[in-house]
Amino acid sequence: MANQDDLTIAQAAxxxxxxxxxxxxxxxxxxxxxLLSKCTDSDSEEKAREIIEDLPGDLLAxxxxxxxxxxxxxxxxxxASLRSWITVVALSxxxxxWRGPGYRKxxxxxxPQQDQGVSPAERGGGSDGEAHDNSDVLALLxxxxxxxxxxxxxxxxxxxxxxxxxxxEQQRLARMFGCHAATISRDLEQTKASIKRRLLWNLxxxxxxxxxxxxxxxxxxxxxxxxxxxxx
Amino acid sequence: MDEEDxxxxxxGFLERFEGDVSGRSAESLDAEMEAKIRGLAAGTLxxxxxxxxxxxxxxxxxxxxxxxxxxxN
Numbered sequence: 001m002a003n004q005d006d007l008t009i010a011q012a013a014x015x016x017x018x019x020x021x022x023x024x025x026x027x028x029x030x031x032x033x034x035l036l037s038k039c040t041d042s043d044s045e046e047k048a049r050e051i052i053e054d055l056p057g058d059l060l061a062x063x064x065x066x067x068x069x070x071x072x073x074x075x076x077x078x079x080a081s082l083r084s085w086i087t088v089v090a091l092s093x094x095x096x097x098w099r100g101p102g103y104r105k106x107x108x109x110x111x112p113q114q115d116q117g118v119s120p121a122e123r124g125g126g127s128d129g130e131a132h133d134n135s136d137v138l139a140l141l142x143x144x145x146x147x148x149x150x151x152x153x154x155x156x157x158x159x160x161x162x163x164x165x166x167x168x169e170q171q172r173l174a175r176m177f178g179c180h181a182a183t184i185s186r187d188l189e190q191t192k193a194s195i196k197r198r199l200l201w202n203l204x205x206x207x208x209x210x211x212x213x214x215x216x217x218x219x220x221x222x223x224x225x226x227x228x229x230x231x232x
Numbered sequence: 233m234d235e236e237d238x239x240x241x242x243x244g245f246l247e248r249f250e251g252d253v254s255g256r257s258a259e260s261l262d263a264e265m266e267a268k269i270r271g272l273a274a275g276t277l278x279x280x281x282x283x284x285x286x287x288x289x290x291x292x293x294x295x296x297x298x299x300x301x302x303x304x305n
Binding site: 141142145146149154155157158160161162163164165166167168169172173175176177178192195214217218220221222 | 233235236238239240241242243244245246247272273274275282283286287289290291296297299300303304
């Protein structure tokens with residue numbers, strides 16, 4: 001894997017290795033510099049610094065989910081360098097904050113830089129499926145979805161992929177497992193509900209400011225894959 | 233888009249996006265595992281064998297494709 005070294009550092013940091021923790025934290029000034037380069041007003045700069053200051057806690061201390069602390073860094077899966085990934089997470093948070101009503105409603109005498117402060121309507125959007133810049137969210141979506149699927153048992157994972165990726169009829173699964181088709185259907189429903197819940201939870205962990213629905217996620221997944229990691 | 237298509241889109245997205253970071257190996261299967269996968273599809277494995285094969289198939293693309301092919305035919 002291209003980013004195996006970074007993945008090893010992330011896993012060591014999650015395990016409490018102090019050198020690895022420092023290596024992760026040393027990436028933050030770069031991320032802050034990228035965020036600041038996108039800002040054109042003092043409020044945005046302040047928010048950028050706040051986002052970066054919050055990241056060590058989110059990355060390494062975690063937040064509670066069902067009684068278990070989940071650390072943001074657990075979402076890093078080596079798709080990009082650690083530096084790029086942290087920067088994308090931070091930038092996504094800043095852009096989501098820009099999209100929020102608290103920022104948009106203010107009167108500003110400066111032209112937004114890139115997509116700063118541009119509302120979905122101004123971008124020609126309006127429906128929930130168009131409220132996001134694909135390139136902002138796709139990489140995070142892949143991480144959130146992968147993590148959601150990682151929690152499945154082998155049987156759950158195989159059944160879902162067989163039915164929804166390979167088009168296998170549920171009746172054939174019932175025959176394979178020696179159970180009634182209703183059992184397969186019920187299990188699939190429970191698994192799908194679990195994935196939906198966890199996917200949206202994971203996205204909120206990655207970007208607390210991101211307002212995204214299940215339908216948004218589906219539309220983004222159905223669109224062409226775009227990686228924004230190459231930008232950093 | 234109905235729910236079946238929604239989850240199809242999700243899995244299709246991951247298949248395109250994941251590349252070599254998915255943890256799902258593309259390694260080929262040995263003859264013994266191929267036979268077990270065919271047995272799984274036919275419903276002839278005992279519980280322990282079934283769990284063993286499901287573990288392999290869940291992390292191996294070739295295994296998943298073989299199982300899907302057996303079940304579709």
